[in-house]
Amino acid sequence: MDCRVKPGNDNIMKMPPFDYACPATLSEAVALLASGKGEAKALAGGQSLLPMLAFRLAQPSLLVDLRKLADLREIKISPDGVRLGAMVRWREILDDARLRSAHPLLRAAVVEVAHYQIRNRGTVGGSLAHADPAAEMPGIAVTCEAEISVAGKSGRRLIKASDFFLGPLMTALAADEIIVDVRLPEWPPQRRWGFVEFARRRGDFALAAAAVFYDRDGNAKVCNCHVGAIGVADRPLRLSSAEAVLNGSSVDDERIAQAEAAACAAVDPQDDIHASGAYRRALIGTMVERALKAARAR
Amino acid sequence: MMKSRFEVNGKSVEVEVEPRLTLADCLRHALRLTGTHVGCEHGVCGACTVLLDGAAVRSCLMLAVQADGSKIVTVEGLSNDADLTPLQKSFRKHHALQCGFCTPGMITTAHALLSEEPDCDAARVREVLSGNLCRCTGYISIVEAVLDARAAYKNRATERG
Numbered sequence: 468m469d470c471r472v473k474p475g476n477d478n479i480m481k482m483p484p485f486d487y488a489c490p491a492t493l494s495e496a497v498a499l500l501a502s503g504k505g506e507a508k509a510l511a512g513g514q515s516l517l518p519m520l521a522f523r524l525a526q527p528s529l530l531v532d533l534r535k536l537a538d539l540r541e542i543k544i545s546p547d548g549v550r551l552g553a554m555v556r557w558r559e560i561l562d563d564a565r566l567r568s569a570h571p572l573l574r575a576a577v578v579e580v581a582h583y584q585i586r587n588r589g590t591v592g593g594s595l596a597h598a599d600p601a602a603e604m605p606g607i608a609v610t611c612e613a614e615i616s617v618a619g620k621s622g623r624r625l626i627k628a629s630d631f632f633l634g635p636l637m638t639a640l641a642a643d644e645i646i647v648d649v650r651l652p653e654w655p656p657q658r659r660w661g662f663v664e665f666a667r668r669r670g671d672f673a674l675a676a677a678a679v680f681y682d683r684d685g686n687a688k689v690c691n692c693h694v695g696a697i698g699v700a701d702r703p704l705r706l707s708s709a710e711a712v713l714n715g716s717s718v719d720d721e722r723i724a725q726a727e728a729a730a731c732a733a734v735d736p737q738d739d740i741h742a743s744g745a746y747r748r749a750l751i752g753t754m755v756e757r758a759l760k761a762a763r764a765r
Numbered sequence: 766m767m768k769s770r771f772e773v774n775g776k777s778v779e780v781e782v783e784p785r786l787t788l789a790d791c792l793r794h795a796l797r798l799t800g801t802h803v804g805c806e807h808g809v810c811g812a813c814t815v816l817l818d819g820a821a822v823r824s825c826l827m828l829a830v831q832a833d834g835s836k837i838v839t840v841e842g843l844s845n846d847a848d849l850t851p852l853q854k855s856f857r858k859h860h861a862l863q864c865g866f867c868t869p870g871m872i873t874t875a876h877a878l879l880s881e882e883p884d885c886d887a888a889r890v891r892e893v894l895s896g897n898l899c900r901c902t903g904y905i906s907i908v909e910a911v912l913d914a915r916a917a918y919k920n921r922a923t924e925r926g
Contacts (some may be wrong), residue, residue, distance in 0.1 A: 484783065487830050521806050582896025585808065587822050588822050588823070675851055
């Protein structure tokens with residue numbers, strides 16, 4: 468069956484016009500992006516970019532579809548940590564039994580990503596490049612001190628997650644750069660962790676979320692505590708004041724209450740249509756408290 | 766204009782479309798498969814859910830050109846002419862639809878879920894259907910219909926061995 472949708476049939480065109488390319492290699496993809504002079508966009512799973520196009524919030528001249536780049540679809544687990552290719556979909560993380568022990572915090576966060584159908588399409592690299600301040604993956608990358616490997620016209624470079632997110636939907640990626648993978652450092656098996664988020668409706672963007680983990684030293688005291696906050700600033704944050712409260716402690720209720728207070732004091736969320744700043748500030752404290760209690764109970 | 770070749774409900778098709786045409790609009794307007802409903806057009810309501818190589822996806826969040834080389838099943842592909850399918854029967858039995866607008870997305874999503882997880886519990890059904898909006902039923906009857914259809918999918922899994 469052959470079908471043609473005639474040009475000019477504008478009544479069914481939701482999105483602005485753009486050209487489309489589906490390169491077979493990373494170097495071709497980079498060259499295509501570079502040819503767009505800042506007006507080209509990489510298309511991964513499309514679960515954030517296509518809504519932006521539907522609202523005409525983005526009007527790229529060219530979409531470079533990365534779906535044929537098989538190298539970007541690998542999940543590599545080694546003693547050094549977990550490498551997620553940029554085109555790894557949420558569903559593939561959830562289906563990979565190895566990650567339950569290799570990175571349980573990652574898995575717990577991905578469980579909370581959007582809805583079933585979106586998890587079948589959405590990708591790790593797409594979420595990082597989109598950089599929504601309330602998204603789980605950027606929060607996990609920052610909390611875990613991940614590095615993001617990118618390829619561009621002038622070669623490859625590694626960007627620390629803490630340097631990658633510059634603001635809402637803004638990253639350190641140059642116009643010709645494509646995320647290749649994200650590298651999460653080694654996860655010791657004894658590590659305690661918790662991930663808690665709150666949204667009004669299951670699968671919606673979090674109003675706030677907390678990702679925490681810590682190790683324990685020879686005296687069973689907390690060390691290497693990491694507290695990440697999602698949805699309370701223009702980018703994901705580490706809350707070093709809350710971490711300082713916890714390091715050296717035994718995570719009793721009093722310390723958890725202090726960490727909760729430190730978390731609330733460390734953020735300055737703005738009012739928006741979803742929640743007031745005061746509500747979000749209180750909520751991140753509760754999220755940190757619950758995540759710490761979950762970590763302690765593991 | 767670009768060509769995109771894919772399979773829809775077992776038939777090969779070739780369409781020539783603008784890159785900006787969504788798969789949902791391509792199915793409805795070029796292929797006249799209007800069972801796939803378009804509600805929000807930005808990935809919130811789930812009415813446009815189709816199966817892409819077996820996985821439930823939102824066809825408004827895909828371009829028709831991205832479907833090149835894939836196998837699509839729409840709600841039409843989940844029906845059969847002679848009789849209602851067990852999932853459809855269960856929707857009727859439990860009054861799991863009122864206006865019916867969301868139903869194609871509910872059916873395609875539930876079919877994917879039950880094919881993958883015929884033993885899923887009510888909490889899992891609710892979690893999965895959280896990506897599909899229904900403004901009529903209040904969901905209770907839909908969840909009951911999906912749970913009641915599990916037996917048919919379990920039998921099917923047994924038959925396949």
